[in-house]
Amino acid sequence: MGIEFFLFFQQILRIAVPYLLTSVGASFSERGGVVNLALEGMMLAGAFGAAAGQHYTGSAAAGILFALASGLAVAFLHAFVTVTMKADQIVSGIAINILVMGATRFGLSVLFGSAMNSARIGGIEVSSVFADPLFLAALFSVFAGQFVLFGTPYGLRLRATGESAETADAAGIRVGAMRYSGVLLSGALAALAGAFLVFQQHSFTDGMTAGRGYIALAAMIIGKWNPVGAALASLMFASAEAAEMWLQSGFLPTQLVQSLPYVITLFVLAGFVGKAVAPREVGVPYVKSRRSD
Numbered sequence: 001m002g003i004e005f006f007l008f009f010q011q012i013l014r015i016a017v018p019y020l021l022t023s024v025g026a027s028f029s030e031r032g033g034v035v036n037l038a039l040e041g042m043m044l045a046g047a048f049g050a051a052a053g054q055h056y057t058g059s060a061a062a063g064i065l066f067a068l069a070s071g072l073a074v075a076f077l078h079a080f081v082t083v084t085m086k087a088d089q090i091v092s093g094i095a096i097n098i099l100v101m102g103a104t105r106f107g108l109s110v111l112f113g114s115a116m117n118s119a120r121i122g123g124i125e126v127s128s129v130f131a132d133p134l135f136l137a138a139l140f141s142v143f144a145g146q147f148v149l150f151g152t153p154y155g156l157r158l159r160a161t162g163e164s165a166e167t168a169d170a171a172g173i174r175v176g177a178m179r180y181s182g183v184l185l186s187g188a189l190a191a192l193a194g195a196f197l198v199f200q201q202h203s204f205t206d207g208m209t210a211g212r213g214y215i216a217l218a219a220m221i222i223g224k225w226n227p228v229g230a231a232l233a234s235l236m237f238a239s240a241e242a243a244e245m246w247l248q249s250g251f252l253p254t255q256l257v258q259s260l261p262y263v264i265t266l267f268v269l270a271g272f273v274g275k276a277v278a279p280r281e282v283g284v285p286y287v288k289s290r291r292s293d
Contacts, residue, residue, distance in 0.1 A: 008242060014129045014200065016238035018043065018193035018209075020138040022216035023223065023230035024145045025189030031149060031225055032182030033162040033175075035283045037093025038078040039190050040213030041100035046071040046191025048104040051204035052111055054121045060199065063121070064134075067195035068188055074100060075187020076180075083179045086285035097213075105206055116206050123199035134196040141189055145227035158182055162279035165286035175286050190216075211262075222268055225279060233268075240264045 022039050029036040046067040053059075053066025074096060081092045105115055112118045126132045149155040160168040161178045169175050190213065197212075198204050215237055216230075223229025 010129050011245070012235065012238045012242045013135065015241050016234050017129075017132075017135050017138045017196050018212050019216045019219055019234035019237055020231050021134075021141055021189045021193040021196070022186075022213060023219040023234050024141045024227045025186030026217055026220040027145060027149065027223075027225050027227050027230055028158065028182040029186035030182075030220065030282050031155075031162045031279055032158045032179045033165060033279060033281050033284065033286070034079070034082055034179050034183050035089040035093065036078065036183065036186050037090055037214075037217065038074065038096040039093075039186065039217055040209055040211070041093075041097040042071045042074045042078075042187045042190035043194040043197070043209045043213050044097075044100050044104055044207070045074045046194030047198045047208060048107055048194075048204050049191065050195035050198045051118045051121055052107070054123075054199075055111075055119055058122075060122065060124045063199070064192070064195050067191045067198075071187045071191020071194065072184060075184050075190075078187075079180045079183040082285065083176055083183070086287065089283050089285075101207060104204070108204070108206065118204040120203050121198070123202050132196075134192060134199070137192060138196075142227050142231040149227065154181075159279070161286075162282055165281055165284075166289065169286070169288065179286075215262075218268075221278075224277070236268070237264065 022043060026036050026039055049070030050063040050067035052063075054063030057063070078092055078096055081087045081096075082089045108118060109115050124132060124134070129135050149159065157168065157173045158178050158181070160171070160173060161175045165175045168178070193212070193216075194209065197208060201208065216234065219233035219237060220230045222233040223231070
């Protein structure tokens with residue numbers, strides 16, 4: 001019984017890593033005032049970059065670098081469209097997710113000769129999840145993210161841009177630069193989440209993120225735009241997903257069991273989203289008034 005519980009606990013932690021990384025990144029983006037529905041695309045781009053990078057170099061470290069480059073490229077696109085061009089942030093996020101899904105499918109065909117999956121890659125060979133550097137990075141991101149957001153001048157400036165961009169601008173804070181930094185940080189962490197998925201499955205498969213970006217966004221909302229709160233919500237969702245895997249061999253219908261994580265997401269959001277207070281100007285493009293010019 002003890003061994004089974006330990007294995008179940010490890011499974012929860014393994015499932016939680018992508019949620020932890022992505023939800024912490026989402027906290028930075030949205031605290032700065034940018035809604036980031038493009039997390040799914042950033043994760044998927046990072047996963048594809050990791051698979052391609054390790055396949056062609058034979059190095060997991062190179063795969064991580066390729067993942068970061070891919071995720072940052074998608075994040076930069078989202079920041080450019082929403083911060084510089086001041087487009088609707090929700091529309092941008094959905095459009096980017098569709099774009100990345102099509103682009104990775106095309107990339108699979110070009111690089112691997114398949115529209116469904118890449119060649120097998122080695123991943124990061126470790127004895128347990130506790131020794132995985134990406135798991136350690138996820139843990140570090142939670143505590144470092146909490147400290148940076150609430151204990152540093154950068155975090156104060158970033159939060160100020162999400163609460164009142166005009167006031168922050170008047171105080172000499174470069175609103176555009178701060179919002180870019182929040183989105184880029186979210187892209188980097190989401191890319192690491194995608195790399196973790198690929199290394200765990202040892203290949204890239206079409207649409208392999210399977211809605212994890214949206215669940216991470218829900219975890220961030222439930223955690224009240226707070227990295228530690230987002231981490232706790234991520235663990236809750238990971239526990240539900242792990243339970244779903246263990247219950248599939250039981251007496252419940254498979255379809256019902258597979259829907260468990262998403263049903264829990266809906267119920268928890270229904271109970272928490274009304275109580276969670278978002279940054280006041282999240283989703284609102286900042287247009288500098290003429291008086292400030």
